[in-house]
Amino acid sequence: MGLVLKNGRLLNLETGEREALEILIVGESIAEVAEQIDAADHETIDLNGNLILPGFLDMHVHLRQPGFEAKETIETGTAAAARGGFTTVACMPNTRPVLDSPELIRYVYEKTAQEGSCTVLPYGAITKGELGEELTDIAGLKAAGVIGITDDGVGVQSSSLMREAMRTAAALDLPVVIHSEDEDLAKDGCMNEGVVSKRLGLPGIPGLAESAMIARDILLAEDTGAHLHVCHISDAASVELVRHAKSRGLKVTTEVTPHHLLLTEAIIDQTDASDANMKVNPPIRTEKDRLACLQGLLDGTIDMVATDHAPHTEEEKQRPFQTAPFGFVGLEIAFPLLYTELVQTGHLPLHELVKKFTVNPAQVFKLDRGSLTVGKVADLTVVDLDTERTITGEELKTKGRNTPFMGKTVQGWSVLTINQGRITYQGK
Numbered sequence: 001m002g003l004v005l006k007n008g009r010l011l012n013l014e015t016g017e018r019e020a021l022e023i024l025i026v027g028e029s030i031a032e033v034a035e036q037i038d039a040a041d042h043e044t045i046d047l048n049g050n051l052i053l054p055g056f057l058d059m060h061v062h063l064r065q066p067g068f069e070a071k072e073t074i075e076t077g078t079a080a081a082a083r084g085g086f087t088t089v090a091c092m093p094n095t096r097p098v099l100d101s102p103e104l105i106r107y108v109y110e111k112t113a114q115e116g117s118c119t120v121l122p123y124g125a126i127t128k129g130e131l132g133e134e135l136t137d138i139a140g141l142k143a144a145g146v147i148g149i150t151d152d153g154v155g156v157q158s159s160s161l162m163r164e165a166m167r168t169a170a171a172l173d174l175p176v177v178i179h180s181e182d183e184d185l186a187k188d189g190c191m192n193e194g195v196v197s198k199r200l201g202l203p204g205i206p207g208l209a210e211s212a213m214i215a216r217d218i219l220l221a222e223d224t225g226a227h228l229h230v231c232h233i234s235d236a237a238s239v240e241l242v243r244h245a246k247s248r249g250l251k252v253t254t255e256v257t258p259h260h261l262l263l264t265e266a267i268i269d270q271t272d273a274s275d276a277n278m279k280v281n282p283p284i285r286t287e288k289d290r291l292a293c294l295q296g297l298l299d300g301t302i303d304m305v306a307t308d309h310a311p312h313t314e315e316e317k318q319r320p321f322q323t324a325p326f327g328f329v330g331l332e333i334a335f336p337l338l339y340t341e342l343v344q345t346g347h348l349p350l351h352e353l354v355k356k357f358t359v360n361p362a363q364v365f366k367l368d369r370g371s372l373t374v375g376k377v378a379d380l381t382v383v384d385l386d387t388e389r390t391i392t393g394e395e396l397k398t399k400g401r402n403t404p405f406m407g408k409t410v411q412g413w414s415v416l417t418i419n420q421g422r423i424t425y426q427g428k
């Protein structure tokens with residue numbers, strides 16, 4: 001007995017056409033895709049004409065477990081992912097303890113098997129404890145199932161250590177995923193360095209703190225042959241560096257967050273830095289930087305969207321701007337925000353946006369996901385493009401309420417998500 005999805009439209013990611021096709025799911029896989037499927041022996045769900053998309057992949061999330069369960073757990077973070085249409089998320093190792101050993105990687109897989117609502121692929125740390133001093137057992141981490149190595153949350157300051165990490169990762173065919181931040185340039189900054197930080201008298205983080213490190217790591221990737229993936233790109237010069245590296249044929253890829261595509265530092269200017277829900281790292285920058293990120297997404301310099309879902313408690317975010325932690329939640333609202341702000345406004349066609357959530361991340365990280373053809377894993381989401389909903393705290397499945405998009409009305413919400421043949425979210 002399987003499950004037949006009836007009365008849906010399948011989006012063709014090559015042409016953008018919407019095809020009236022039915023899907024039969026048996027076990028974990030797609031058994032049939034056809035104009036009409038005999039549902040006599042199966043359960044059926046009527047999709048009311050809504051759009052069927054491959055399940056989304058988010059290669060940058062913070063699930064906070066182990067150690068920071070007040071912010072998020074694997075259970076709540078993956079429930080949020082499912083509500084957002086995601087079927088695969090890659091989780092960052094800046095937990096407590098840091099995911100820097102094979103045992104801790106196995107812990108994430110076991111916890112996900114018990115409580116998860118999507119596939120979770122952990123990253124392992126580059127350095128022990130993310131302290132930037134000593135490399136982890138990268139081969140051991142790979143054997144335990146990491147999909148890449150990263151010290152996300154902090155930049156690896158030592159160039160010789162990074163070079164050694166890249167050499168090892170290249171030999172193991174593991175991506176090196178970088179949080180690019182020169183701590184010396186970033187100092188104790190809490191927002192973008194520029195006219196707004198000057199007016200408010202707050203310490204700034206210059207775009208240079210990001211781009212200078214990206215330049216270093218592109219050169220190290222060339223030197224070592226490693227695949228370099230640049231996290232949460234936010235600055236115009238950074239986008240140009242990645243564009244140039246790609247044009248030279250280097251294995252350099254990158255991601256951008258919805259907030260860096262949609263916001264500028266005006267959100268901090270307007271509120272006089274009174275609300276730490278506007279505080280994130282890398283910081284929200286200028287209109288020039290925002291437009292460079294958008295252009296990078298459109299021309300393929302930026303491969304994918306990633307949320308950098310980074311939940312914190314309300315207590316932490318009520319602290320003064322300078323001392324509150326950096327980070328926004330994003331899993332549940334990423335697709336509706338970008339559908340509303342980029343597709344509805346004509347910046348890019350729907351199927352191009354969907355690729356940035358599906359086939360592109362799958363290709364970059366060599367995952368057999370992102371396609372809805374017979375024999376593939378049944379990872380999909382059904383999206384209602386028409387119904388408008390306001391982003392409110394009550395509806396969120398994440399524990400975090402830290403988003404600058406609270407109160408915004410958007411459309412393009414998932415109404416059904418299926419991961420490995422199992423319904424993981426069903427809503428209105």
Ligand SMILES: NC(=O)N[C@@H](CC(=O)O)C(=O)O
Pocket residue numbers: 062094152153154179279280281282308310311325326327328
């Ligand atoms: N993005 C953030 O502002 N915060 C992240 C760390 C990170 O992604 O660098 C976090 O772990 O809270």
Ligand SMILES: [Zn+2]
Pocket residue numbers: 152153154179231232281282
């Ligand atoms: Zn980061």
Ligand SMILES: [Zn+2]
Pocket residue numbers: 060061062092152153308310
């Ligand atoms: Zn992050």
